[in-house]
Amino acid sequence: MSLGSQIAANLPFLRRYARALAGSQTSGDAFVRGMLEAVLSDEALLATVGGGRVALYRAFSTFWASASVSEPLDAGAGLVAGEHEAGAQARLGTITPPARQALLLTTLEDFTAGEAAAILGCTPEDIRQMVADAIADIEREQTTTVLIIEDEPLIAMQLEDLVTSIGHSVSGTAATRSQAREAVAQTMPGLVLADIQLADGSSGLDAVDDILTVGSMPVIFITAYPERLLTGDRPEPTYLVTKPFQEATVRAAISQALFFGSTRPL
Structure with a gap:
């Protein structure tokens, strides 16, 4: 399977992940588009995403970590802007981005703890702890x-x-x-x-x-x-x-x- 075919096969699911992570379809798609543009302009990075779904998500995670520092998160597709977005932003302050990623990767995207660890650059034990902490924090809200x-x-x-x-x-x-x-x-x-x-x-x-x-x-x-x-x-x-x-x-x-x-x- 060609690199383009590999990316195309996984793109709908990467977009789903990005939407859940960013909080809206518009914001999530912007991150995916930015990551793909970065990959296509860098031959070394382009070669890395040919390693399958884990490699593609790892490339996205790297881009997210560098870009999300300055990018605001939206409140969610179909929601009223302003009040809802402010509420989401406030709650985001209680959960670190890596924990949110760990939660989504191992549940919504069905990666194993080992695969999620490879994507985020940590250990499976770290992933399991982050998931437990994220769920507990969110459910308390x-x-x-x-x-x-x-x-x-x-x-x-x-x-x-x-x-x-x-x-x-x-x-x-x-x-x-x-x-x-x-x-x-x-x-x-x-x-x-x-x-x-x-x-x-x-x-x-x-x-x-x-x-x-x-x-x-x-x-x-x-x-x-x-x-x-x-x-x-x-x-x-x-x-x-x-x-x-x-x-x-x-x-x-x-x-x-x-x-x-x-x-x-x-």
Whole structure:
């Protein structure tokens, strides 16, 4: 496989990582674009990214470390600018960038501790400690109510148990777009977990669009079809978890979404 093909195959996932790390699609894509421009202008650096996914993320991590010092982080795609961004910036002061990276690499991106250590230039033990510290810091910040849009009962129950186990409450569950509208009419959630293919053939994307017309909250899509969202043809979700999922991945996504998604406990 050519170098260009390797980068292209991993680019949607690197963009997902950058969005979660930076807090918005616009800011995350700017970092990815800057890293690729730096790589293409440096033959020695270009050669290093041919080592696969770990090497590509290592190159991005190096660029992020040098560039993020002066780059502000955005609050998150679809959120109101200003108040939300200020809240995210304040919370960022409590968690170091390496810990945030370690958390995302080992959960959202599913790297092993050893691979994440190679990306960040530390030891696997360092990674495990940073992940534990980051999750604890984020979860102390706030709790909220969660709407679960999922048509598979066992998965919905698993998500309910996960949400309540980390201190949040479930405002409702929905298996269809119409049920989601009804649930929101009764209780406005502070966070939405949504599948994109629902029981009656309706779309979780449409259900989320309905919800966002009446309220503003972070949304995490949990789907077996991530390629339907990671196309670059439309605004992409900041938080996207692939089925079958690990509970640690969902937990990390919830923590990150709440970290960027509100200025106060909900």
